Amino acid sequence: MITPSRRRLLLAMSAALVLAACTKSSDAPAPGTDAGKAAAPTHMVIGLDDNFPPMGFRDEKNQLVGFDIDFAREAASRMGIEVEFKPIDWNAKEAELIGKRVDALWNGLTITEKRKQNIAFTQPYMTNHQIIIVKAGSPITNKAGLAGKVVGTQDGSSAVDAIEKDETTLKSMKTLKKYGDNVSVLLDLDAGRLDAAVLDEVVGRYYIAKKPDAYVVLDDNFGTEEYGVGLRKDDTALQQKLGAAIDAMKKDGKAGEISTRWFGKNIIQ
DSSP, X not given: OOOHHHHHHHHHHHHHHXXXXXXXXXXXXXTTSGGXXXXXXXXXXXXXXXXXXXXXXXXTTSOEESHHHHHHHHHHHHHTOEEEEEEOOGGGHHHHHHTTXXXXXXXXXXXXXXXXXXXXXXXOOEEEEXXXXXXXXXXXXXXGGGTTOEEEEETTSHHHHHHHHXXXXXXXXXXXXXXXXXXXXXXXXXXXXXXXXXXXXXXXXXXXXXXXXXXXXXXXXXXXXEEOOEEOTTOHHHHHHHHHHHHHHHHHTHHHHHHHXXXXXXXXX
């Protein structure tokens, strides 16, 4: 039998538990609100291909340099966070990002619908083309001339996607050879093991400027694309903060200054 005093005690305890539960529920951030989002990190690890000049590469002192290196450092400084650059296998870049071994992919990364299925992007900051390069004196003058020829490109790059979209040209080629980096592609083009190379315009023009009489860039190309920074889909706070920093750099001219340093003109979008 429950006595009146014991009944009052049980009722008081029940009321206290209900009050505590209500208080806990009201304190919890609602899904989708700013309070419910993960805070932007104080340290950001950027994954890159360290053999992708002029976007990111190693100089004669083995230091990482390049347009995207300078661009990322400036953005990180404005965000008040530390930045670390980590060379990765660019062909496995999405796995590195999703596996949280890096926090961002920032190295001439093309925004594609296919990549959007797995990762998020900042707004575009540069427009690029997939150009066709041949040696001076080559009989190849357009895409149709690639029929029966050996063409080289970087494995895992957007150049592969661009070529594969052009099924007619792809099927006409003798072979599409894929390399670990663009330097190897151009070395094989120099050596005559390739008839043509397809690569990012910013990279291709950087290299051919060193040997202006050795190469020809065809008028035909494999399309226009945009560069952005790749992030994990749930890193919304970082995406917003980084996007704001990039916008500010465009508006105050710092982005253009960095571009002019590396390309001789402002090619920021």
